[in-house]
Amino acid sequence: MVWDEPAPISRDQARAAYLEVKKTEPVTGQLPDLAKELPGLVTVYQDQVLVTMDLDAMDEMSGQVFTLARAHGVACYDPQRDLVHNVAPLGVYEGMQLHTGDGLIVTDPDLGLVRDVLATMSPQNPFVALVNFGRHFIQVSPGYELEYKEKGLIRTEVAELDEVQRAFQEYATGERGFLGRHEWTA
Template sequence: MSVELMVWDEPAPISRDRARAAYLEVKKTEPVSGELPEISKELPGIVTAYDDHVLVTMDLDTMDEMSAQVFATARAHGLVCYDPQRDLVHNVAPLGVYAGMQLHTGDGLIVHDPDLGLVHDVLATMSPQNPFTALVTFGHHFIQVSPGFELEYKEGSLVRTLVEDLEEVRRAFHEYATGERGFLTRHEWST
């Protein structure tokens, strides 16, 4: 079985709905014949060009590793990347304040320097097949959540709290990513 990612240029960050619509429109068209765009040389997998879009096809077994390469290459070129399997869009900006921050999920997604919209959207994907989401600034601190909204934060010692809903989890992750720490005073934490 194969999976796909789509890469293209957008002047500003776009929503998942817009990225999904662009992907579906491209899938209705025929690939462009002839020479592939310059970025194609840097992308892993099978690359197919469609006017202003590039489709990258890869095996399911190599999806996590190859996807990380595609995300990084797209970011380096200032391009958007849409993941139709996870229904997630990787925009170029806005980013958090920690250079090198990583987004990890229980289903194998790893993104270096994720945009804030992606972090927001990924949090809604938790399930038994995707049992956690974490933002990690290695060597410094991290925030993590699991289904049931158990929030964990570590900067020195690990503390935990339960929050009521996804919106509060999203707020805490946004604050963490942007260097704010309001989530630490809003909740009762235990060790």
């Protein structure tokens, strides 16, 4: 679901908005400009647009929807993954990509999305990475093995999800405090 949201919202708020929209009837008439650009089966409600897609094409189509939502400055909620994509706040690296082991790829993810995605690691989603191609990356796998690469690959074990989320937040905002808080090995 994509819609205009004046301020960043939580997953709980986005989920509630989605469930409320699902209780209403679609509107008919001319499609808004954004709806014309979206892939998949598009259904327009009062101020929201729902995009229905085949599971086989979900990863590719979701990426297209996220990109269009970002370009139009609107929020996007993915009910399959229970994730919300807000317009802001963003990290400092333009073009930074969020990758997950279950196929999600988002360019210029908002910081809330990065935090929420980290909580979804599981055997079905075995890693999360923030990548600045050609420069550096940070990634983590279940058990919280944290890896960072700039000049060479280093790794450490982190005990808590909160610390992983903090490290990813710092990385995305250009801070490097996580490098000094842990013992790293090559």
